[in-house]
Amino acid sequence: MVIVGGGAAGLSAALVLGRSRRRVAVVDAGQPRNAPAEHMQGFLSRDGMPPGELLAAGRREVAGYGVELIDDRVVDAGPGCTVRLAGGRELRAHRILVATGLRDELPDLPGVRERWGRDVLHCPYCHGYEVSDRPFGLIGGTEPGALARAVHLALLLPQWSADLVFFPHTMTLTAEQRHRIIGRGVRIVEGEVAGLVVEDDRVCGVRLADGEVVPRSVVFVAPTFVPDNTVLSALGCALDAEGWVVADASGRTSVPGVWVAGNVADPRAQVITAAGAASAAAMAINADLVEAEVSPAS
Numbered sequence: 001m002v003i004v005g006g007g008a009a010g011l012s013a014a015l016v017l018g019r020s021r022r023r024v025a026v027v028d029a030g031q032p033r034n035a036p037a038e039h040m041q042g043f044l045s046r047d048g049m050p051p052g053e054l055l056a057a058g059r060r061e062v063a064g065y066g067v068e069l070i071d072d073r074v075v076d077a078g079p080g081c082t083v084r085l086a087g088g089r090e091l092r093a094h095r096i097l098v099a100t101g102l103r104d105e106l107p108d109l110p111g112v113r114e115r116w117g118r119d120v121l122h123c124p125y126c127h128g129y130e131v132s133d134r135p136f137g138l139i140g141g142t143e144p145g146a147l148a149r150a151v152h153l154a155l156l157l158p159q160w161s162a163d164l165v166f167f168p169h170t171m172t173l174t175a176e177q178r179h180r181i182i183g184r185g186v187r188i189v190e191g192e193v194a195g196l197v198v199e200d201d202r203v204c205g206v207r208l209a210d211g212e213v214v215p216r217s218v219v220f221v222a223p224t225f226v227p228d229n230t231v232l233s234a235l236g237c238a239l240d241a242e243g244w245v246v247a248d249a250s251g252r253t254s255v256p257g258v259w260v261a262g263n264v265a266d267p268r269a270q271v272i273t274a275a276g277a278a279s280a281a282a283m284a285i286n287a288d289l290v291e292a293e294v295s296p297a298s
Contacts, residue, residue: 036117
């Protein structure tokens with residue numbers, strides 16, 4: 001059994017399969033999506049833990065059940081559940097679980113990438129409580145799907161701060177969207193955003209193209225979620241029109257023997273959700289292996 005991706009999802013699946021006495025290898029490139037964040041929230045009994053500590057603990061736990069941890073990257077995959085690693089090694093397995101996650105494509109504005117995961121955020125459920133009641137800014141974008149996400153955030157964020165300024169940037173709001181946002185007590189500031197103002201290693205404002213600076217201490221954005229589906233594509237898994245893998249509730253893809261879990265399949269999954277989905281996928285994989293091992297005559 002090969003698991004591609006050693007984040008919370010991949011390690012949770014490895015734990016279940018290792019405890020099921022399966023031979024498991026986890027291939028991990030060491031680039032988790034939440035690496036910029038100092039803490040993760042909403043994971044019962046682990047609330048506030050640095051993400052790296054969770055992964056380190058998980059690696060120790062799965063290693064205790066004989067799981068092989070391979071620090072490498074999968075560069076190709078093919079029929080027969082075979083994967084080739086950057087280091088040259090080739091692994092062949094009875095089943096593959098892909099838990100490679102996604103990447104966040106951020107607005108191309110000065111300061112956004114540099115402050116990402118610190119005082120530039122995207123998920124109030126992940127970070128909102130820690131920055132409650134500060135002056136919030138919310139910046140829109142140009143990608144088509146980002147408009148709906150930005151409007152959703154504009155309606156949601158007032159739960160954490162009554163002082164929210166929404167910068168549509170290059171987006172065009174409908175009259176209904178504008179009415180709903182203003183009705184939530186949100187101030188809308190028109191004009192393209194030029195970038196963030198950072199002083200003393202902190203965001204202190206949003207600069208508009210005309211030079212005006214609107215003081216803010218926390219900025220939310222609506223990134224575009226791009227699944228890391230390179231391995232899934234190489235294996236021939238069906239993808240939808242937006243590039244997301246087609247899979248059933250257990251994570252089974254269109255290709256026999258290939259499963260998915262975590263953000264590569266569900267962009268809304270938080271750490272605890274991804275771990276839970278991977279645990280369920282691992283049990284489904286084990287059941288599938290049992291079926292394959294049972295003689296048709298029995």
